[in-house]
Amino acid sequence: MNVLMTGVGGQGIILASDILSEVVMRAGFDVKKSEIHGMAQRGGSVMSHVRFAGEVASPLIPYGCCDILVSFEELEAARYPPYMNGGTTVIVNRFRLAPPSVIAGKEPYPDVVPILKGCSGNVYLADGTAVAQALGERRALNLVLMGVLSKFIEIPETLWAEVIADMVPERIREVNLEAFKRGRTIDLVRT
Numbered sequence: 001m002n003v004l005m006t007g008v009g010g011q012g013i014i015l016a017s018d019i020l021s022e023v024v025m026r027a028g029f030d031v032k033k034s035e036i037h038g039m040a041q042r043g044g045s046v047m048s049h050v051r052f053a054g055e056v057a058s059p060l061i062p063y064g065c066c067d068i069l070v071s072f073e074e075l076e077a078a079r080y081p082p083y084m085n086g087g088t089t090v091i092v093n094r095f096r097l098a099p100p101s102v103i104a105g106k107e108p109y110p111d112v113v114p115i116l117k118g119c120s121g122n123v124y125l126a127d128g129t130a131v132a133q134a135l136g137e138r139r140a141l142n143l144v145l146m147g148v149l150s151k152f153i154e155i156p157e158t159l160w161a162e163v164i165a166d167m168v169p170e171r172i173r174e175v176n177l178e179a180f181k182r183g184r185t186i187d188l189v190r191t
Helices: 013-025 112-117 129-135 138-150 155-165 169-183
Strands: 003-007 028-034 045-055 068-071 087-091 120-125
Touching: 003 013, 013 028, 013 045, 013 138, 013 155, 068 138, 087 138, 112 120, 120 138, 129 138, 129 169, 138 155, 138 169, 155 169
Parallel strands: 003 068, 068 087, 087 120
Antiparallel strands: 003 045, 028 045
16 A cells, blocks of 8 residues: 655654554554655655555655545645546645745635546545644644544554554643544545
8 A cells, every 4th residue: 555645844744654654564564664855844845655565665656556645735735646546545634835926926725626636536625634723732633634544544443542652752642642533533525
């Protein structure tokens, strides 16, 4: 299975991909991971590839082979159509970080749904940011989205919770476990 996670710096994508990698490894799969986070500290693009199977040779997802794309920010999802195919499951967090051209008023923020639907028939929208904010911890967005993702990967919820408890610092463990649980129950909008 090939999972691509995208977003912007500060959204917790690297920790999320570390958690996914550990979960699938403990479930008995071979796993490879690769990440790109150039200007991530300044709100730049972040991308993480996670691949798992009985045996995985390369950490990079080939074009057209993404099984699940999880985007923490709307516009970031629209950067990766070459990785998608008609069966790719696309999970998009309803959060918009306006690029400079939108901030300057030169362009409107684009509607990414038609772009994504042109690549896949399985596009889901989730308001993970609202769930994290309702918990009083917007930085728990990554665990909300891991909860959403876990519904599409057949690994027991107990294993996910075990890994989260092991990987998240004790001072924020409970809120992150709750974020994961709420992500598993979040209402997805299929477009």
